[in-house]
Amino acid sequence: MRPVRVDARTVSAAVRVLGRLVMAVAQAGKYASLNGDGRAAAQAMDLATELGAALAADRVGEETEVPVGLLDELAQVVESVAGKIESEGWSICPCGEAHEQDEVDVEVVPVMRTDAGLARQLRAGADS
Numbered sequence: 001m002r003p004v005r006v007d008a009r010t011v012s013a014a015v016r017v018l019g020r021l022v023m024a025v026a027q028a029g030k031y032a033s034l035n036g037d038g039r040a041a042a043q044a045m046d047l048a049t050e051l052g053a054a055l056a057a058d059r060v061g062e063e064t065e066v067p068v069g070l071l072d073e074l075a076q077v078v079e080s081v082a083g084k085i086e087s088e089g090w091s092i093c094p095c096g097e098a099h100e101q102d103e104v105d106v107e108v109v110p111v112m113r114t115d116a117g118l119a120r121q122l123r124a125g126a127d128s
């Protein structure tokens with residue numbers, strides 16, 4: 001079971017940015033799943049689901065409220081997967097044959113880091 005979040009605060013965030021974070025955490029989940037980390041994959045999918053639910057809620061306009069703890073957890077998962085692609089050889093296709101998946105893997109790392117940074121930036125709004 002996942003721990004209960006301690007930080008119950010929410011921050012207001014642009015729907016457009018949150019859509020990007022759904023993509024980032026779903027992709028992180030795909031990497032985790034394909035590279036044998038079922039626990040991280042499940043966590044990433046839970047986060048994608050939770051964020052998707054926030055985006056699908058009634059009265060969502062240009063912005064919507066998201067829990068600070070969700071952003072923290074998302075940044076941590078996405079950052080962790082980026083690190084594993086970089087230093088543990090996680091790949092979008094770990095089949096063992098070389099068919100240009102390394103290029104995809106190299107390109108995805110800075111994108112994931114940027115998206116983790118976005119989540120942290122949004123989250124920082126709750127501290128001010």
Ligand SMILES: [Zn+2]
Nearest residue numbers: 093094095097
């Ligand atoms: Zn392959």
